Amino acid sequence: xxxxxxxxxxxxxxxxxxxxxxxxxxxxxGREWSDGLPLVPVTPALVDRFLATTPRDPAEVxxxxxxxxxxxxxxxxxxxxxxxxxxxAHFPVVLAAWxxxxxxxxxxxxxxxxxxxxxxxxxxxxxxxxxxxFNSTGGALGxxxxxxxxxxxxxxLIVRNAFGLRPHxxxxxxxxxxxxxxxxxxxxxxxxxxxxxxxxTGLGAGTPDAATATLLRxxxxxxxxxTADPEQVLWDLADAMSATGSIIFxxxxxxLVLGPDHARMLADAGYDRRDVQQWLYEHAxxxxxxxxxxxxxxxxxxxxxxxxxxxxxxxPGGEEFVRFLPSxxxxxxxxxxxxxxxxxxxxxxxxxxxxxxxxxxxxxxDPNPLQEA
Amino acid sequence: xxxxxxxxxxxxxPAAPDDGRPAPRSTAVRLRGARIGLLENTKxxxxxxxxxxxxxxxxxxHVAALVPYxxxxxxxxxxxxxxxxxxxxxxxxxxxxxxxxxCSGSAVADGILLERHGVPTAVxxxxxxxxxxxxxxxxxxxxxxxxxxxxxxxxxxxxGQVRERARQLLPAIVARLTCAAPGAATAAxxxxxxxxxxxxxxxxxxxxxxxxxx
Numbered sequence: 001x002x003x004x005x006x007x008x009x010x011x012x013x014x015x016x017x018x019x020x021x022x023x024x025x026x027x028x029x030g031r032e033w034s035d036g037l038p039l040v041p042v043t044p045a046l047v048d049r050f051l052a053t054t055p056r057d058p059a060e061v062x063x064x065x066x067x068x069x070x071x072x073x074x075x076x077x078x079x080x081x082x083x084x085x086x087x088x089a090h091f092p093v094v095l096a097a098w099x100x101x102x103x104x105x106x107x108x109x110x111x112x113x114x115x116x117x118x119x120x121x122x123x124x125x126x127x128x129x130x131x132x133x134f135n136s137t138g139g140a141l142g143x144x145x146x147x148x149x150x151x152x153x154x155x156x157l158i159v160r161n162a163f164g165l166r167p168h169x170x171x172x173x174x175x176x177x178x179x180x181x182x183x184x185x186x187x188x189x190x191x192x193x194x195x196x197x198x199x200x201t202g203l204g205a206g207t208p209d210a211a212t213a214t215l216l217r218x219x220x221x222x223x224x225x226x227t228a229d230p231e232q233v234l235w236d237l238a239d240a241m242s243a244t245g246s247i248i249f250x251x252x253x254x255x256l257v258l259g260p261d262h263a264r265m266l267a268d269a270g271y272d273r274r275d276v277q278q279w280l281y282e283h284a285x286x287x288x289x290x291x292x293x294x295x296x297x298x299x300x301x302x303x304x305x306x307x308x309x310x311x312x313x314x315x316p317g318g319e320e321f322v323r324f325l326p327s328x329x330x331x332x333x334x335x336x337x338x339x340x341x342x343x344x345x346x347x348x349x350x351x352x353x354x355x356x357x358x359x360x361x362x363x364x365x366d367p368n369p370l371q372e373a
Numbered sequence: 374x375x376x377x378x379x380x381x382x383x384x385x386x387p388a389a390p391d392d393g394r395p396a397p398r399s400t401a402v403r404l405r406g407a408r409i410g411l412l413e414n415t416k417x418x419x420x421x422x423x424x425x426x427x428x429x430x431x432x433x434x435h436v437a438a439l440v441p442y443x444x445x446x447x448x449x450x451x452x453x454x455x456x457x458x459x460x461x462x463x464x465x466x467x468x469x470x471x472x473x474x475x476c477s478g479s480a481v482a483d484g485i486l487l488e489r490h491g492v493p494t495a496v497x498x499x500x501x502x503x504x505x506x507x508x509x510x511x512x513x514x515x516x517x518x519x520x521x522x523x524x525x526x527x528x529x530x531x532x533g534q535v536r537e538r539a540r541q542l543l544p545a546i547v548a549r550l551t552c553a554a555p556g557a558a559t560a561a562x563x564x565x566x567x568x569x570x571x572x573x574x575x576x577x578x579x580x581x582x583x584x585x586x587x
Contacts, residue, residue, distance in 0.1 A: 110448025110475030161381035172474025
């Protein structure tokens with residue numbers, strides 16, 4: 001039996017006051033600034049180091065919620081990024097990710113108050129991934145990496161603190177979404193057969209460091225590791241995009257995070273990114289009879305909302321196929337994860353992807369960022 | 374040792390800070406001969422519910438005209454242009470249905486803004502979203518704004534059930550717009566409690582109308 005003070009766990013001497021650190025953590029909770037996890041107390045000196053990494057004016061407004069009378073400046077974003085646990089060097093990525101997110105129409109409107117509670121998905125491209133430690137390989141969608149975890153979290157703290165949108169108040173998500181404020185991944189460009197996602201959006205070759213964003217309502221895995229037929233993989237992916245549960249308007253949008261093995265198989269068979277988008281666009285969907293079964297066969301003329309017309313599933317016309325995806329180019333297709341097992345992830349997009357990447361711009365000259373951090 | 378840290382909220386304050394004075398509210402409207410704006414927010418069944426209410430107001434309270442309006446972006450308050458159109462073209466407005474996270478709050482904000490422009494406005498929200506409606510009322514500078522609630526859900530009601538819901542809501546709508554029937558009416562009767570217009574004496578700012586039409 002243990003007695004208090006008996007040193008079973010190894011003891012480590014540290015050059016700071018751990019009791020004060022605990023006080024700081026509790027202070028953050030007390031002010032209701034936290035998303036549920038401990039926060040870093042942000043001193044003026046710390047935020048100055050963040051602001052030094054970007055050429056942007058600290059007073060520049062990067063987001064507004066006009067109807068709430070709230071806005072966020074570069075400086076306020078820096079405070080929240082520091083609180084989230086970012087290193088100063090991560091801050092230009094936070095700003096680009098935020099700007100990319102603000103290109104999503106829903107993110108400028110009701111997304112943060114929505115009953116859907118959508119989760120941003122941030123994708124980082126370029127050499128900055130390795131320089132700053134963004135995981136793009138094994139477990140890219142999971143935890144374990146400071147850059148991925150804290151950049152995503154910073155966005156959430158901005159929404160909570162700068163915009164004042166908190167759960168059970170103006171934030172009204174019904175069940176919430178796993179991954180909210182945790183989904184920031186590097187694209188695995190090294191194992192991708194195609195150009196980087198950011199480049200595919202038309203960003204010039206001179207700006208490889210970029211962030212892309214969309215909003216997700218969930219992810220669904222597609223594990224298909226025992227076929228050598230790329231069309232079977234595509235069919236499996238399209239099936240995951242064809243669940244009636246996720247369609248509430250005329251169309252529903254999807255993102256595709258291909259594992260390297262699936263991407264390689266498709267590329268070896270001659271598919272490029274555009275071919276994959278086209279195939280999924282043509283094959284994701286359901287029959288009218290299935291939509292009747294789900295009570296989603298009607299589409300409101302005024303509001304585009306699906307509803308039950310009351311038609312029997314087996315009534316005439318039930319065999320007609322209804323495509324779910326709005327267009328081929330609406331599907332962000334990227335590569336992340338490791339070789340190992342052939343699996344991919346389908347993301348269900350909330351609203352519509354902007355299809356635009358935002359360059360990550362850093363101060364010149366570039367300090368040695370991670371050592372400085 | 375004490376030290377200085379930064380406030381991540383920016384020390385922000387509400388859009389319209391409460392200065393302790395009563396919020397500006399419109400006066401009562403006389404329904405007979407009035408032009409009633411029906412501002413629907415594209416949520417499923419919203420337009421139908423407002424249409425049904427308009428029909429009842431015409432048949433039973435002799436309003437002169439019903440003017441349908443649509444707010445395309447339900448997530449945020451009405452744009453200025455539409456706000457002025459409503460204020461110029463209507464003697465009173467009924468709006469809803471606030472039955473989502475963002476649209477409940479923005480519907481209440483619409484009511485507050487319209488009343489600041491002198492237009493009596495009955496706001497209908499689903500009772501699942503009073504938290505966001507109350508928070509938005511507070512942010513818009515009128516935390517006691519008396520909006521009406523109706524049982525959740527509205528979107529899945531059949532047309533017949535929507536008609537029934539309109540019937541249940543009617544007394545509270547009339548009371549809200551005319552400031553009539555103060556006193557101890559019960560929610561089951563679909564009537565409004567004290568403070569229908571001034572919102573100051575009611576313990577709950579919103580008036581609940583329970584819907585049996587489920």
